[in-house]
Amino acid sequence: MRRGVPPTPAKPASGAAGSEDPRPTVTSAALPGIVVRAYGKYFDVALRDEPRVLLSTIKGTLRRERRRTDLVAVGDRVWVVDVGAGEGQIEVVEPRVRSLARLARNTDDVEQVILANPDRVLFLFAVHQPEPHRRMLDRFLILAEAAGLPATIGVNKIDLDEPLPAGDGRTAADAIFGDYRPVYAVRYLSVQTGQGLAELREDLAGRVTVVAGPSGVGKSSLLNALDPTRERTVAEISAATGKGRHTTIATQLYRIGPDTYVADTPGIRALALHGVPLQTLDRCFPEFRPYLGQCFFADCTHLREPGCAVRQALTAGLIPGARYESYAALRRGDRGDDEHRPA
Numbered sequence: 001m002r003r004g005v006p007p008t009p010a011k012p013a014s015g016a017a018g019s020e021d022p023r024p025t026v027t028s029a030a031l032p033g034i035v036v037r038a039y040g041k042y043f044d045v046a047l048r049d050e051p052r053v054l055l056s057t058i059k060g061t062l063r064r065e066r067r068r069t070d071l072v073a074v075g076d077r078v079w080v081v082d083v084g085a086g087e088g089q090i091e092v093v094e095p096r097v098r099s100l101a102r103l104a105r106n107t108d109d110v111e112q113v114i115l116a117n118p119d120r121v122l123f124l125f126a127v128h129q130p131e132p133h134r135r136m137l138d139r140f141l142i143l144a145e146a147a148g149l150p151a152t153i154g155v156n157k158i159d160l161d162e163p164l165p166a167g168d169g170r171t172a173a174d175a176i177f178g179d180y181r182p183v184y185a186v187r188y189l190s191v192q193t194g195q196g197l198a199e200l201r202e203d204l205a206g207r208v209t210v211v212a213g214p215s216g217v218g219k220s221s222l223l224n225a226l227d228p229t230r231e232r233t234v235a236e237i238s239a240a241t242g243k244g245r246h247t248t249i250a251t252q253l254y255r256i257g258p259d260t261y262v263a264d265t266p267g268i269r270a271l272a273l274h275g276v277p278l279q280t281l282d283r284c285f286p287e288f289r290p291y292l293g294q295c296f297f298a299d300c301t302h303l304r305e306p307g308c309a310v311r312q313a314l315t316a317g318l319i320p321g322a323r324y325e326s327y328a329a330l331r332r333g334d335r336g337d338d339e340h341r342p343a
């Protein structure tokens with residue numbers, strides 16, 4: 001358990017006095033918290049055990065350890081000393097368990113952390129307005145798989161859902177999102193009527209969840225419903241930093257319950273698929289996994305080789321056709337931006 005006791009820093013300051021002390025850089029006054037917002041050298045740290053947020057800087061000794069990643073990023077669990085007047089100093093950054101990152105501009109080995117320690121990602125789409133874009137969802141899911149992040153699919157505006165004219169009883173939402181139910185948690189939601197929000201809160205409780213999705217699907221509406229104080233908070237922060245809220249491009253964490261945060265991450269689309277080698281693409285489709293390793297060719301691309309177990313599963317109806325089509329298009333190298341083309 002991490003509660004209560006300050007952790008041993010990832011790299012204890014060398015030569016510090018008291019060799020018996022496993023945490024030489026943490027003073028007893030340090031409080032646990034999580035970085036909820038970054039502004040250059042300043043970080044908002046939400047304290048774990050009280051509602052306050054301290055505007056914090058990084059202790060000099062920490063700053064000297066140059067690494068190939070951001071020293072402190074939104075989502076990092078830290079220990080901070082309250083220095084008064086609502087300000088703090090970050091003394092320890094707990095080791096990151098994972099991160100959503102991209103390469104910093106003009107480098108090939110320095111990463112820029114979009115969010116540290118996400119536990120889960122919620123991909124939000126709408127059943128209509130805008131129409132869901134399957135290929136975009138599939139690409140998001142590949143990113144989540146490659147990052148080892150469990151994904152939940154939220155289908156908002158379910159109040160607009162209707163049975164399909166074909167008359168097989170399925171609705172427009174089922175026709176698209178039904179394919180994903182065997183392998184992902186799919187939640188039908190309506191921020192407008194409140195449908196599904198209680199269950200979604202349970203999914204999110206005690207975790208840090210990244211929310212991503214195309215514009216217009218209701219991400220802001222959902223965050224506001226989950227945290228009614230958010231609108232006000234954002235406005236206050238904007239006034240304090242002199243930046244308009246629409247110019248905000250950095251990740252922010254919103255606290256929606258005890259140890260429960262949702263991250264509004266505009267950067268996720270910029271991740272694209274660069275980090276996923278084509279050879280590992282098949283493993284990013286959970287419904288393919290039972291068949292991987294069973295193809296005749298060990299390096300089967302599952303596109304046209306004989307003896308392909310994945311395509312046999314497809315033919316047998318064990319893999320949804322549209323999911324296979326997404327895979328095949330990406331595997332063929334069709335990574336182009338098809339955002340504006342029909343799914």
Ligand SMILES: Nc1nc2c(ncn2[C@@H]2O[C@H](COP(=O)(O)OP(=O)(O)O)[C@@H](O)[C@H]2O)c(=O)[nH]1
Nearest residue numbers: 156157190191192214215216217218219220221
């Ligand atoms: N019918 C319906 N409209 C919704 C729902 N949730 C959000 N909207 C509307 O969808 C539009 C876009 O919402 P917004 O939260 O700005 O989407 P964002 O771009 O993803 O942040 C707004 O006009 C909302 O009022 C819903 O559950 N049902």
Ligand SMILES: [Mg+2]
Nearest residue numbers: 216219220221
């Ligand atoms: Mg929005």
Ligand SMILES: [Zn+2]
Nearest residue numbers: 295300302308
């Ligand atoms: Zn194959």
